[in-house]
Structure formats: structure tokens, C-alpha cells
Amino acid sequence: MIWQISKEFDFCYGHRVWSQQLDSEFSLTGCLACRHLHGHQGKVIVYLQSSQLKDGMVTDFHHLNWFKQFLDTTLDHKFIIDIHDPLFETLLPHFADKAHLIENEAGYKIPDLNRVKDEPSHILEMYDGYIIVDFVPTSENISTWLLEIIAKKMSRLGVEVSHVEFLETPKSRSIVYNKQ
Numbered sequence: 001m002i003w004q005i006s007k008e009f010d011f012c013y014g015h016r017v018w019s020q021q022l023d024s025e026f027s028l029t030g031c032l033a034c035r036h037l038h039g040h041q042g043k044v045i046v047y048l049q050s051s052q053l054k055d056g057m058v059t060d061f062h063h064l065n066w067f068k069q070f071l072d073t074t075l076d077h078k079f080i081i082d083i084h085d086p087l088f089e090t091l092l093p094h095f096a097d098k099a100h101l102i103e104n105e106a107g108y109k110i111p112d113l114n115r116v117k118d119e120p121s122h123i124l125e126m127y128d129g130y131i132i133v134d135f136v137p138t139s140e141n142i143s144t145w146l147l148e149i150i151a152k153k154m155s156r157l158g159v160e161v162s163h164v165e166f167l168e169t170p171k172s173r174s175i176v177y178n179k180q
């Protein structure tokens with residue numbers, strides 16, 4: 001037998017899909033709306049699985065509390081921007097050289113606020129709101145990134161991540177399966 005458990009998490013974020021291309025025969029419009037700066041109430045559903053139970057569980061649901069904290073502190077109310085976005089220099093002019101970014105082991109960078117410490121507070125607040133990644137923040141890429149983070153952490157408990165679903169809107173989702 002194989003057991004699977006899942007847990008849902010929500011967070012608000014902004015992004016833009018600068019790489020969007022549409023075939024208007026199918027999309028019925030050529031409007032590249034996802035290139036606009038816009039936001040979502042995202043939902044992540046994490047699926048963990050095991051062929052044996054420990055204490056009657058795949059693992060305790062509470063063993064995902066760290067992930068909720070990660071989402072709340074790292075992504076909630078942030079704007080996720082690709083470092084290769086052609087608008088990067090426009091949206092982060094103080095960091096146009098991309099040299100003063102603080103790298104995190106979870107695969108993202110944030111602006112070094114020391115560089116703008118003498119600027120007015122609204123400028124600091126703006127930069128505090130960016131999460132810089134090395135991919136176009138599509139639903140597929142965000143779910144892949146989150147899967148990698150969860151799988152790495154949960155492997156320390158010997159818990160297997162089966163797949164991750166990411167709902168960019170209540171109707172549009174991507175699912176990424178873990179390679180075994």
C-alpha cells in the first residue's frame with residue numbers, strides 16, 4: 001500500500017510573465033495581459049507519500065509548519081521577479097547592476113537594503129517587497145521551485161514528496177511530480 005497526505009498553503013504575491021506569447025487563433029486575443037505587473041492569491045498543495053506508516057502517519061502534518069513559515073516570511077505580499085526580466089533595471093534602478101543582491105540558499109535573492117538605507121522609507125519599502133529568482137515566475141516554474149525546496153527539507157526526515165500543485169488562480173493550476 002501507498003499512503004499519501006496533503007496540506008494546503010496560501011500566500012499573496014505579485015509577478016509578471018515577461019515571456020508570455022500567445023497564438024491568437026487559440027487565445028482569441030493577442031493581449032499579453034500576463035506581462036502586466038499583477039498579483040494573485042496563490043495556493044500551494046503539498047503531497048507527501050510513504051509505503052509505510054510511522055506512528056500511524058506518513059508524517060505529522062505539523063512537520064510542514066516550517067514551509068508555512070517560509071511562505072509567510074519569504075513570499076507573502078512580495079513581488080517575484082526574474083533576474084533576466086527586461087524590466088529589471090526599470091523596476092529596481094538602484095540594483096540595475098545586479099551586484100548588490102543577497103543570495104539565499106533557497107534559490108532566491110533579495111536587494112541589500114544597506115545600499116538604499118539613506119533613501120526615503122517608501123524606497124526601502126519598495127525594495128523590501130522584491131524576491132528575485134532565476135526563472136520566469138510562471139505557475140509551472142514556481143511549483144518546481146517550491147517542490148525542490150520542500151523535497152530537500154523533507155528528505156532530512158526521510159519523507160518523500162510525491163508532487164506539488166500550485167494554483168495561480170482558483171481555476172488555473174500546475175502540477176509538478178517529483179523525479180524518483
Ligand SMILES: Nc1nc2c(c(=O)[nH]1)N=C([C@H](O)[C@H](O)COP(=O)(O)OP(=O)(O)OP(=O)(O)O)CN2
Pocket residue numbers: 017034137138139140168169170171172
Ligand atoms: N501555462 C501557463 N499559462 C499561463 C500562466 C502560467 O503561469 N502558466 N500565467 C498566466 C497569468 O499569470 C494569469 O494571471 C493566470 O491565468 P488565467 O488563465 O488568465 O487565470 P484566470 O483564472 O483568471 O482565468 P480566466 O479564463 O481569465 O477566468 C496566464 N497563462
